[in-house]
Amino acid sequence: MVLLDGKEVSRQIRAQIALEVSGLIGNGKRAPHLAAVLVGDDPASQTYVSNKEKACREVGFLFSVYRLPDSTTGEELTEVVDFINKDNEVDGLIVQLPLPPHISPTRIIEAIDPSKDVDGYHPLNFGRMALNLPSFLPATPLGILKILEHYRIETDGKSCVVIGRSQTVGTPVSLLLSRKSTPGNCTVTICHSRSHNLVEISSGADILIVAAGRPEMVGADMVKEGSVVIDVGIHRLTDANTKKGYRITGDVKFDKVAPRTSHITPVPGGVGPMTVVSLLLNTLKAYKKEVYC
Secondary structure (H helix, E strand, C coil): CEECCHHHHHHHHHHHHHHHHHHHHHCCCCCCEEEEEEECCCHHHHHHHHHHHHHHHHHCCEEEEEEECCCCCHHHHHHHHHHHHCCCCCCEEEECCCCCCCCCHHHHHHHCCHHHCCCCCCHHHHHHHHCCCCCCCCHHHHHHHHHHHHCCCCCCCCEEEEECCCCCCHHHHHHHHHCCCCCCCCEEEEECCCCCCHHHHHCCCCEEEECCCCCCCECHHHCCCCEEEEECCCEEEECCCCCCCEEEECCECHHHHHHHEEEECCCCCCHHHHHHHHHHHHHHHHHCCCCCC
């Protein structure tokens, strides 16, 4: 069994990005610039934004964060987004989700300039992705592709089962792995909460991607011997037997599933680090004007 080390893959990609940025600056060009908008004081959102800022600084990117109170209206947030859209010194723009309940995330995502939509959530980017046209790919699916690519995992003609159909992970990764590309050319099945015979379907997968958002829902009986398992989930569960009083786990029962696999991602340290580095890749792509929307 090979552990798919997202930390190491991420480290290598970040080193490549840092080298390229150093060359740009050395030639008198400005550094790529990512801007983030954070509404409210949700601790998890603050941590995510801080991690993104740290990653940007490490590779030489500029990073700006616009912090807005929880009372911000949808109209006010749209004005901030529009202001950043028009700033020619900003290459990428992310609005940290979730937003307060009174603000429509769909409305805000659609307000982002698609050429700065480095999260890959704008409908125009999503549609271009589905058509296999140049676009910004959602960060977590892109991270999954980079892991498969780094470890040279064969996907051509393989049976891939994706558990979860979210617009941020499940649906886009199913499209990406089914299209004519490398990694890709899989025969993909999407399963979800309404799927019947889930154990039967998942246990036939050569590649199993679990993004259901349910802690440890996948056991050994749901995994094919010798398969590749990508666990997207991350959860903090109370555990009195640990020093911290909790443990971090994914959507997969790692200890039970890992012995049956050829490759598996750990949680933490698997897909998570790849999501952040994918955001950096998209920002660099925006800087170089490689996507025209």
